[in-house]
Amino acid sequence: MTLLSGDPPRGRALQVLIVVVVLALAFAPFLFPGVKALNTAAKILWMILLVASYDVLIGYAGIVSFAHVMFFGVGAYGAGLALYGFGATWGALAAGVAAASALSLVLALAIGLFSLRVQAIFFAMVTLAIAYAFNVLASQLSWLTGGEDGRSFSVPPALRPGFKWLDHPVLGVQANGKLLAYYLLFVVVVAAFLVLLRIVNSPFGRVLQAIRENPFRAEALGYRTVFHRTLATCISALGATLAGALSALWLRYVGPDTALSFSIQVDVLVMVVVGGMGSLYGAILGAALFVFAEAYLQDLMGGLSHLAEDARLPLLPALFHPDRWLLWLGLAFVLAVYFAPTGIIGALRPAEGKGG
Amino acid sequence: MSILDAGAALPRPKIDLLPALTPVVVALAAAPFIGSFSTFLTLTAAGLAMGMMIFTMASGLTLVFGMMDVLNFGHGAFIALGAYVATLVLLPLASWSSADSVPLNLAVFLLAAVAAALVCGALGWVFERLIVKPVYGQHLRQILATIGGSIIAEQLLYALFGPDQIPLGLPRTLEGSFVFGEAAVEKYRVLATLVGLAVFLGEMLILNRTKIGLLIRAGVENREMVEALGYRIDRLFVGVFMAGSALAGLGGAMMGLYRGQVHATIGAEFLVLCFIVIIIGGLGSVGGSFVASILVALIANYAGFVAPKLALVSNILAMVVVLIWRPRGLYPVSGR
Numbered sequence: 001m002t003l004l005s006g007d008p009p010r011g012r013a014l015q016v017l018i019v020v021v022v023l024a025l026a027f028a029p030f031l032f033p034g035v036k037a038l039n040t041a042a043k044i045l046w047m048i049l050l051v052a053s054y055d056v057l058i059g060y061a062g063i064v065s066f067a068h069v070m071f072f073g074v075g076a077y078g079a080g081l082a083l084y085g086f087g088a089t090w091g092a093l094a095a096g097v098a099a100a101s102a103l104s105l106v107l108a109l110a111i112g113l114f115s116l117r118v119q120a121i122f123f124a125m126v127t128l129a130i131a132y133a134f135n136v137l138a139s140q141l142s143w144l145t146g147g148e149d150g151r152s153f154s155v156p157p158a159l160r161p162g163f164k165w166l167d168h169p170v171l172g173v174q175a176n177g178k179l180l181a182y183y184l185l186f187v188v189v190v191a192a193f194l195v196l197l198r199i200v201n202s203p204f205g206r207v208l209q210a211i212r213e214n215p216f217r218a219e220a221l222g223y224r225t226v227f228h229r230t231l232a233t234c235i236s237a238l239g240a241t242l243a244g245a246l247s248a249l250w251l252r253y254v255g256p257d258t259a260l261s262f263s264i265q266v267d268v269l270v271m272v273v274v275g276g277m278g279s280l281y282g283a284i285l286g287a288a289l290f291v292f293a294e295a296y297l298q299d300l301m302g303g304l305s306h307l308a309e310d311a312r313l314p315l316l317p318a319l320f321h322p323d324r325w326l327l328w329l330g331l332a333f334v335l336a337v338y339f340a341p342t343g344i345i346g347a348l349r350p351a352e353g354k355g356g
Numbered sequence: 357m358s359i360l361d362a363g364a365a366l367p368r369p370k371i372d373l374l375p376a377l378t379p380v381v382v383a384l385a386a387a388p389f390i391g392s393f394s395t396f397l398t399l400t401a402a403g404l405a406m407g408m409m410i411f412t413m414a415s416g417l418t419l420v421f422g423m424m425d426v427l428n429f430g431h432g433a434f435i436a437l438g439a440y441v442a443t444l445v446l447l448p449l450a451s452w453s454s455a456d457s458v459p460l461n462l463a464v465f466l467l468a469a470v471a472a473a474l475v476c477g478a479l480g481w482v483f484e485r486l487i488v489k490p491v492y493g494q495h496l497r498q499i500l501a502t503i504g505g506s507i508i509a510e511q512l513l514y515a516l517f518g519p520d521q522i523p524l525g526l527p528r529t530l531e532g533s534f535v536f537g538e539a540a541v542e543k544y545r546v547l548a549t550l551v552g553l554a555v556f557l558g559e560m561l562i563l564n565r566t567k568i569g570l571l572i573r574a575g576v577e578n579r580e581m582v583e584a585l586g587y588r589i590d591r592l593f594v595g596v597f598m599a600g601s602a603l604a605g606l607g608g609a610m611m612g613l614y615r616g617q618v619h620a621t622i623g624a625e626f627l628v629l630c631f632i633v634i635i636i637g638g639l640g641s642v643g644g645s646f647v648a649s650i651l652v653a654l655i656a657n658y659a660g661f662v663a664p665k666l667a668l669v670s671n672i673l674a675m676v677v678v679l680i681w682r683p684r685g686l687y688p689v690s691g692r
Binding site: 007040058061064114122124125126128129130132133134140262266269273315318319321323325326327329330331333334337338340 | 427482489490491495496497499501503505506507508510511512514515516519627628632634635653665668669670671675676679
């Protein structure tokens with residue numbers, strides 16, 4: 001219980017679901033063989049961290065930021081460019097992550113202090129504009145970032161697929177660096193998730209929720225809302241930076257499409273809403289569902305599209321085209337906003353007061 | 357109560373001129389760095405045209421926000437939709453565009469602009485009813501719902517028009533430039549400036565000289581009071597929302613023609629610019645967004661010429677500077 005900061009998922013169905021997802025992720029390399037399955041599982045891992053850190057902001061503090069993926073990008077570029085520039089060593093990686101964290105902190109502090117004191121709704125617009133400018137900047141400074149092409153780099157030797165740390169396979173899986181990399185991601189994400197869980201269940205987290213519910217009242221009680229909101233922005237920015245570094249480590253590539261594009265921000269929004277805002281466990285379910293759907297829904301849609309084409313239905317083939325999968329998720333997103341504002345978590349959680 | 361004279365004219369509100377002069381100040385400040393006068397004239401004309409197009413898109417957004425506190429992230433979808441509707445008119449009527457006749461050329465342009473505005477206005481009604489109405493007064497859910505709406509709209513655009521860019525040529529008369537000495541000003545930019553000015557004047561006349569405009573302005577200042585006086589503000593708001601969407605469509609169509617190609621990403625790109633403009637102008641203020649549009653476009657153009665790398669972030673810098681000077685924008689609306 002202390003590990004979960006006294007805030008376990010409530011409701012039997014929810015507990016079972018989360019345990020299943022976590023166990024599936026923990027043993028993914030052994031349960032689901034194949035490159036695609038492992039890549040999907042790794043993406044779910046860093047997305048959980050990205051979405052959970054976003055939930056601290058949107059779900060607990062009630063602040064809508066569109067610059068969250070910018071911090072993700074800072075982390076990815078920080079780790080990636082350090083490994084690219086200083087060689088594939090652990091030291092370079094650490095330096096890159098540290099530099100990226102520092103930059104994220106400064107940016108988050110500046111954005112928070114600058115726009116959180118004016119009006120909460122300003123924040124949404126200002127962060128959108130800043131994230132957009134940052135994206136353009138990253139793709140234009142090609143001497144540093146590689147521009148639109150991004151940068152491919154090597155990771156430390158111990159994490160490369162060619163590295164064998166045991167001669168014989170473990171449970172039928174090759175004991176190579178890829179496996180190590182996966183478990184590095186897993187451990188870091190679990191640790192960071194538990195830290196975030198601790199933070200939102202601390203007195204500071206309670207104040208954030210109070211500010212979300214009624215900022216005037218929280219201020220009247222003596223809490224400085226700007227301070228708390230800015231600190232929440234910084235914490236969530238650090239989480240996103242770490243997630244970005246992990247993604248760069250796994251992909252061994254960093255570029256605007258994988259690290260900064262606005263579509264990732266939209267994806268994160270969908271995940272946090274579908275999973276359930278205001279509960280970090282929502283991030284686990286939202287990210288798992290979304291990334292899984294992204295990887296496998298497209299196959300299903302391709303099949304439907306062909307069926308519709310064979311039946312000579314108008315427009316349907318275009319609507320079911322695999323590239324249009326976001327259309328259906330968008331629809332699910334809007335329906336979730338209207339009818340299930342607390343997402344999967346809210347749907348599965350027993351009503352307040354009944355315990356569980 | 358003798359002090360109160362019911363017959364006396366109301367005190368006229370003072371108009372703060374300083375913010376309106378900022379584009380002039382920027383132009384004068386930039387002039388020495390640009391060097392040649394003809395380049396300066398070309399850049400300024402281009403900036404004005406761009407500013408007018410941005411204003412056409414942004415003015416609807418600012419009114420919608422001012423009245424109902426609705427921050428419409430779906431606005432970008434209407435910008436893109438307008439551009440696509442323009443292709444639907446201009447491509448089948450390509451013979452009108454290429455004909456060597458000024459009336460026919462202008463007619464096809466007008467037809468495209470009107471079609472874009474009408475289609476977007478009509479779909480604006482649908483968007484308001486389906487997406488925005490269920491979540492009035494809840495900022496967070498509103499932002500999420502309109503973003504969801506814009507995802508769906510963008511994906512539908514891709515499904516209907518295909519994922520590739522659609523090239524879009526200008527009608528023949530509008531190609532080429534007017535040449536003043538050494539300075540060349542593209543004809544289409546002059547037209548865009550005129551259209552933008554017409555939109556601005558039209559909005560100002562409606563807002564300041566009609567009953568509807570009076571109610572809209574009153575609604576921006578204090579919604580509850582207008583409701584208490586017995587006006588159905590939600591109906592008024594639907595009208596404003598449709599008008600805002602129509603203007604977004606008009607602006608999108610003009611921007612598509614200006615660029616010579618249409619793609620759905622135009623929506624997100626100009627949505628960001630619209631946000632910057634309405635923040636600089638003061639949320640809810642049409643006049644403010646007019647000044648801010650010109651300001652932003654001029655700065656972007658001058659910066660693009662003097663220091664191209666700086667131009668990428670010039671909008672953000674402009675916003676930061678303006679907000680430090682006036683934290684609630686150039687023309688703050690009271691009650692916001």
